[in-house]
Amino acid sequence: MTTMIQRPGGGSTSLADVLDIVLDKGIVIDAFVRVSVIGIELLTIEARIVIASVDTYIRYVEAMQQLGALPRRATPPALTPPVTPPVAVYPQQTTPMETT
Amino acid sequence: MTLLLYGIVHADHPLPAGLRAVARDDLAVVVSDLGSAEPTAEDARSHLDVLCGLITTGPVLPLRFASTAADDDSVRDNALSTDPVAVRLELDRLTGMAEVHVQLTFDDTMVLGALLDEDPALARAVTGLDATVERGRHIAGRVDAWTARQADALLRPIADDLVRLADRDNGQQRWALLVRHDELDRLGDAIGALPVTATAIGPLPPYNFVSLPAKPVSRWGF
Numbered sequence: 001m002t003t004m005i006q007r008p009g010g011g012s013t014s015l016a017d018v019l020d021i022v023l024d025k026g027i028v029i030d031a032f033v034r035v036s037v038i039g040i041e042l043l044t045i046e047a048r049i050v051i052a053s054v055d056t057y058i059r060y061v062e063a064m065q066q067l068g069a070l071p072r073r074a075t076p077p078a079l080t081p082p083v084t085p086p087v088a089v090y091p092q093q094t095t096p097m098e099t100t
Numbered sequence: 101m102t103l104l105l106y107g108i109v110h111a112d113h114p115l116p117a118g119l120r121a122v123a124r125d126d127l128a129v130v131v132s133d134l135g136s137a138e139p140t141a142e143d144a145r146s147h148l149d150v151l152c153g154l155i156t157t158g159p160v161l162p163l164r165f166a167s168t169a170a171d172d173d174s175v176r177d178n179a180l181s182t183d184p185v186a187v188r189l190e191l192d193r194l195t196g197m198a199e200v201h202v203q204l205t206f207d208d209t210m211v212l213g214a215l216l217d218e219d220p221a222l223a224r225a226v227t228g229l230d231a232t233v234e235r236g237r238h239i240a241g242r243v244d245a246w247t248a249r250q251a252d253a254l255l256r257p258i259a260d261d262l263v264r265l266a267d268r269d270n271g272q273q274r275w276a277l278l279v280r281h282d283e284l285d286r287l288g289d290a291i292g293a294l295p296v297t298a299t300a301i302g303p304l305p306p307y308n309f310v311s312l313p314a315k316p317v318s319r320w321g322f
């Protein structure tokens with residue numbers, strides 16, 4: 001297993017990440033009771049997000065105005081596509097064995 | 101005895117100790133006896149560990165965490181009898197597949213610079229808190245749309261399917277990718293080669309790619 005993809009099991013994942021993956025996901029079958037889960041304070045999290053948003057808005061405006069005051073560069077930076085070949089599209093592709 | 105439910109599998113799916121299968125024909129629901137009265141947040145971890153173990157040996161349709169049933173008959177009647185054809189189709193479709201969550205962090209200055217090139221008016225002066233917040237909200241919307249487009253363009257070529265997940269408040273883009281199990285190493289390489297900061301977690305149960313009709317459309321539906 002490559003180290004780029006962290007394994008979810010064995011306690012290495014934070015509880016926040018686990019809840020993110022598990023909560024409100026998965027098939028719901030009406031006849032099955034869904035019992036409440038102790039220890040999750042969603043309201044607190046939502047309140048924090050609202051406050052953080054306004055902070056982010058103001059930071060964006062300030063950063064944008066600083067950028068606007070700078071001389072504009074000739075060409076904007078572009079994200080280059082990854083050099084790795086597509087993963088799923090060509091499953092049979094082999095590694096080139098060229099030598100120089 | 102109340103049962104805690106994990107997911108729907110083929111009836112011959114190998115199970116670890118502590119779990120058992122409630123089977124009907126070729127399908128089964130993986131269950132355990134519910135120990136404590138109510139699950140805690142920490143139980144979500146063991147729930148995920150169970151599902152992550154199960155997906156290594158075959159397809160699993162994960163059920164909502166903390167779903168419970170009164171007894172085996174209730175499990176058979178409600179999970180396995182309602183629409184077994186749809187369940188089989190989903191199990192077939194997800195055989196050999198895994199979900200991987202990818203978080204992308206874009207450099208703010210780079211994103212804002214790209215937006216400013218598109219629309220120089222974004223840097224125009226504003227006065228007053230309300231106008232500043234409104235401008236900031238507008239920029240945040242543009243940032244979100246721009247980064248979402250970039251993320252889609254970067255991730256779509258390396259996944260069989262993908263869906264954007266809800267943001268946290270940390271400015272990261274979160275996406276769920278559906279990939280073949282035997283392509284995970286290659287996916288890791290591809291994620292490492294992305295031109296943005298990326299972290300990934302997986303393989304996970306296919307939470308964001310599984311769907312079953314909630315119930316038959318009607319008694320007479322085909």
